[in-house]
Amino acid sequence: MANITLGGNPIETTGSLPAVGSKTPDFKLTATDLSTKSMSDYKGNRLVLNIFPSIDTGTCAQSVRTFNEKASELADTKVLCISKDLPFALARFCGAEGLDNVESLSDFKTGDFGKDYGLTFKTGPLETLLSRCIVVVDKDGTILHTEQVSEIKDEPNYEAALKSLS
Template identity: 70%
Template sequence: MATITLKGNKINTAGNLPETGSKAPDFLLTATDLSTKSLTNYKGSKLVLNIFPSLDTGTCAASVRQFNKEASELENTKVLCISRDLPFAQSRFCAAEGIENVESLSDFKTGQFGKDYGLEFVDGPLEGLHSRCVVVLDENGTVKYTEQVSETVDEPNYKAALEALYE
């Protein structure tokens, strides 16, 4: 269990992020077209998993915008923006914002991704949603970098995550 804060108030997650060097847990997430995606759909590509509570918050929206901007420059890399928002809301946000370089995926059906990656909030006002995290995977699904943002309203360290793609 990890302890982080939301506006200075302590909240806990279901566990800890996967360790660097380990194989990332597989997942079943829903795309905006309502298809199911798993880690195997992205085999052969580097991945940046941009994980957050909800697109309906300023910080979460900012992270999607920033990774969308960065993704256009990345080679053999896909940026997956993952939350428990409904796929319809994700699609609407991306259309309204002109977001085209990242892929939105939802954990709305079961929340299992949040549990398997140890990042689901287990208490506090955001209980059941995902904590703000970035997980970087190589082409074989090995974890290269993780960050669980210690204060939920803060943005992740974009530079460190992107640099991990080339280490």
């Protein structure tokens, strides 16, 4: 379980992120076209999983914008922006912002992604939403880097995530 804060107030998650060097857990997430996506859909690509509570907050929206900008420079890499937002909200945001270098996916149907990755909020006002995390995965599905952002209002360390791909 990760101990993080929201405005300095402690919040717990359901577990801990998968370990660097381990294989990434499979997932079934809903794309903005309502199709189901899993790890096998990204075989042969490096992945940056940008995970956050809701696209409707400033920090979450900024992380999607920043990774969209950085993703255009990354070869064989997909940036997956993952939350429990409805696919319609994710599509609306990316469409309005003109963001086409990231892919938005939702864990709204089952919440299994958050449970399997150990990052669902267990306590606090955002209980059941996904905490702010980064998971970077190589082409073989091995985890290269993780970050559980300790203060949920803070942005992730973009440079550390991207550096793990070099």
